[in-house]
Amino acid sequence: xxxxxxxxxxxxxxxxxxxxxxxxxxxxxxxxxxxxxxxxxxxxxxxxxxxxxxxxxxxxxxxxxxxxxxxxxxxxxxxxxxxxxxxxxxxxxxxxxxxxxxxxxxxxxxxxxxxxxxxxxxxxxxxxxxxxxxxxxxxxxxxxxxxxxxxxxxxxxxxxxxxxxxxxxxxxxxxxxxxxxxxxxxxxxxxxxxxxxxxxxxxxxxxxxxxxxxxxxxxxxxxxxxxxxxxxxxxxxxxxxxxxxxxxxxxxxxxxxxxxxxxxxxxxxxxxxxxxxxxxxxxxxxxxxxxxxxxxxxxxxxxxxxxxxxxxxxxxxxxxxxxxxxxxxxxxxxxxxxxxx
Amino acid sequence: xxxxxxxxxxxxxxxxxxxxxxxxxxxxxxxxxxxxxxxxxxxxxxxxxxxxxxxxxxxxxxxxxxxxxxxxxxxxxxxxxxxxxxxxxxxxxxxxxxxxxxxxxxxxxxxxxxxxxxxxxxxxxxxxxxxxxxxxxxxxxxxxxxxxxxxxxxxxxxxxxxxxxxxxxxxxxxxxxxxxxxxxxxxxxxxxxxxxxxxxxxxxxxxxxxxxxxxxxxxxxxxxxxxxxxxxxxxxxxxxxxxxxxxxxxxxxxxxxxxxxxxxxxxxxxxxxxxxxxxxxxxxxxxxxxxxxxxxxxxxxxxxxxxxxxxxxxxxxxxxxxxxxxxxxxxxxxxxxxxxx
Numbered sequence: 001x002x003x004x005x006x007x008x009x010x011x012x013x014x015x016x017x018x019x020x021x022x023x024x025x026x027x028x029x030x031x032x033x034x035x036x037x038x039x040x041x042x043x044x045x046x047x048x049x050x051x052x053x054x055x056x057x058x059x060x061x062x063x064x065x066x067x068x069x070x071x072x073x074x075x076x077x078x079x080x081x082x083x084x085x086x087x088x089x090x091x092x093x094x095x096x097x098x099x100x101x102x103x104x105x106x107x108x109x110x111x112x113x114x115x116x117x118x119x120x121x122x123x124x125x126x127x128x129x130x131x132x133x134x135x136x137x138x139x140x141x142x143x144x145x146x147x148x149x150x151x152x153x154x155x156x157x158x159x160x161x162x163x164x165x166x167x168x169x170x171x172x173x174x175x176x177x178x179x180x181x182x183x184x185x186x187x188x189x190x191x192x193x194x195x196x197x198x199x200x201x202x203x204x205x206x207x208x209x210x211x212x213x214x215x216x217x218x219x220x221x222x223x224x225x226x227x228x229x230x231x232x233x234x235x236x237x238x239x240x241x242x243x244x245x246x247x248x249x250x251x252x253x254x255x256x257x258x259x260x261x262x263x264x265x266x267x268x269x270x271x272x273x274x275x276x277x278x279x280x281x282x283x284x285x286x287x288x289x290x291x292x293x294x295x296x297x298x299x300x301x302x303x304x305x306x307x308x309x310x311x312x313x314x315x316x317x318x319x320x321x322x323x324x325x326x327x328x329x330x331x332x333x334x335x336x337x338x339x340x341x
Numbered sequence: 342x343x344x345x346x347x348x349x350x351x352x353x354x355x356x357x358x359x360x361x362x363x364x365x366x367x368x369x370x371x372x373x374x375x376x377x378x379x380x381x382x383x384x385x386x387x388x389x390x391x392x393x394x395x396x397x398x399x400x401x402x403x404x405x406x407x408x409x410x411x412x413x414x415x416x417x418x419x420x421x422x423x424x425x426x427x428x429x430x431x432x433x434x435x436x437x438x439x440x441x442x443x444x445x446x447x448x449x450x451x452x453x454x455x456x457x458x459x460x461x462x463x464x465x466x467x468x469x470x471x472x473x474x475x476x477x478x479x480x481x482x483x484x485x486x487x488x489x490x491x492x493x494x495x496x497x498x499x500x501x502x503x504x505x506x507x508x509x510x511x512x513x514x515x516x517x518x519x520x521x522x523x524x525x526x527x528x529x530x531x532x533x534x535x536x537x538x539x540x541x542x543x544x545x546x547x548x549x550x551x552x553x554x555x556x557x558x559x560x561x562x563x564x565x566x567x568x569x570x571x572x573x574x575x576x577x578x579x580x581x582x583x584x585x586x587x588x589x590x591x592x593x594x595x596x597x598x599x600x601x602x603x604x605x606x607x608x609x610x611x612x613x614x615x616x617x618x619x620x621x622x623x624x625x626x627x628x629x630x631x632x633x634x635x636x637x638x639x640x641x642x643x644x645x646x647x648x649x650x651x652x653x654x655x656x657x658x659x660x661x662x663x664x665x666x667x668x669x670x671x672x673x674x675x676x677x678x679x680x681x682x
């Protein structure tokens with residue numbers, strides 16, 4: 001039988017000690033980490049970038065099909081993605097968690113193992129945070145801190161007319177993974193049939209264990225690209241592209257046939273009678289980087305197979321439009337995942 | 342009738358715009374605030390201090406007697422207190438909130454009004470965060486960022502043998518405020534009798550609207566005091582003093598008759614048949630600064646009436662002891678508020 005240590009027996013400080021004992025500091029800018037009132041970070045000569053996200057059980061994740069280790073990994077990665085989306089390099093995180101007495105120490109250690117795996121993979125330091133009991137459910141709040149050379153950060157508001165719209169990787173797979181897992185959960189609840197995830201490792205993996213595009217930021221630095229605007233794709237391509245347009249005061253033209261889609265995911269979309277384009281536009285949780293560059297950067301962008309050019313920015317009066325495969329023009333609408341509805 | 346705007350009608354981005362539209366940036370180090378993937382802070386030549394806390398409805402606060410505006414104020418202040426406890430000056434905060442559909446826009450605006458009041462009072466900028474729906478309850482996570490001149494931060498682990506133990510202000514009142522409000526809530530629930538808070542403004546105020554000791558940090562800078570260790574009193578004097586001793590590898594002697602207590606609060610303690618000393622030792626939520634200084638700083642400390650000298654550090658073998666008014670010696674035990682039990 002698996003061990004189950006009641007957290008009440010450890011007390012808060014015992015729990016923190018237990019959960020943070022294996023943490024190693026990798027960034028020399030980390031002067032003080034876990035275990036004091038605050039963490040201290042030395043950013044002499046650099047600029048600091050910060051981002052914070054809340055992840056709530058029943059809203060952002062379902063523990064019926066989310067392993068705690070994956071959840072820990074993802075909680076970190078989605079925050080780091082925001083730091084990369086500023087063209088910065090993440091260096092530290094703070095982690096707050098709240099949990100009910102349904103969670104044992106072993107469960108929290110699983111979660112922290114995922115957190116540590118992400119910290120290792122992205123070379124960031126966990127430097128502090130807070131643990132608390134919660135009346136109900138698992139509550140996660142992560143704050144990521146990054147650094148950037150002076151004035152090299154990229155905002156959402158710098159795109160110019162005729163700038164190329166680019167996106168990293170492939171879109172829509174995480175939404176399909178979510179759709180599959182939700183379907184299998186319902187089948188399990190009503191019939192007791194175990195999930196059939198055969199051959200769906202890609203889409204499930206994209207949902208449960210996303211990665212942030214550290215490589216793209218590194219490519220920008222290597223090849224001397226400075227995007228004019230950037231955002232990470234968390235709410236869906238259309239919603240996030242509309243953010244860039246609104247904040248940059250531009251319109252846009254987006255080509256349906258240029259939207260990058262994984263073949264395996266595309267086949268699964270057809271199987272579920274879903275439109276792959278709709279999955280990419282409205283699905284979200286891809287954590288790819290959506291950015292714009294000047295046309296003069298065209299050759300540099302083309303040289304990287306992980307980046308697709310999917311359209312261009314226009315005058316704001318031209319509106320935000322999608323050109324379909326059939327050549328029709330549709331206004332882009334934000335149908336991102338609205339968890340407030 | 343009061344206006345009630347359903348948040349679902351605004352959408353997440355509409356809500357964020359609504360809640361953050363009045364935010365003004367006061368720190369020149371704030372390069373990018375709310376509205377991008379991350380905030381950008383310029384800390385050239387200074388060190389950055391970070392702290393993050395989770396505040397959960399039903400665990401850390403009870404909305405039956407906590408006005409939302411006070412809650413917003415307190416959520417910020419308790420985090421700033423951690424930054425001051427590092428001898429640093431807070432400059433920015435990030436705020437994540439989760440809330441169920443029981444909260445209207447007006448309710449959230451009340452909360453944000455309190456957040457803004459605290460930001461104004463302590464001259465910090467709200468630079469980002471996340472808003473989300475929650476299945477149940479109000480969830481708050483605040484991350485505070487501060488700056489400190491290189492290597493001027495004060496940790497918990499630097500106290501030496503014979504250092505004086507000092508504390509700002511008065512202790513125990515917040516716990517009495519909590520005891521009073523919990524009692525009045527029970528009376529109201531069972532008999533419908535409205536709360537009798539007559540003459541208890543001080544203790545209720547200390548609980549609902551605490552302040553962080555910015556003035557003490559300023560005094561350190563003015564008078565050239567560099568504490569050897571410091572912590573803020575959030576879990577109760579005994580628990581927090583034991584943290585300093587453990588991390589500094591010292592013992593301590595604490596004098597009961599030196600513990601600062603407000604007269605009004607003391608009288609109320611007797612009325613409730615509570616021991617004022619126990620309230621100070623185990624109550625918590627005082628947000629006073631507990632620190633140690635070398636004996637050579639004695640005159641400088643005595644010159645500030647807001648600071649009490651309450652004991653001294655000893656060799657670790659001597660243990661951590663309380664000398665009672667009657668002259669007896671008791672081992673100090675951490676009976677801080679353990680919300681994991």
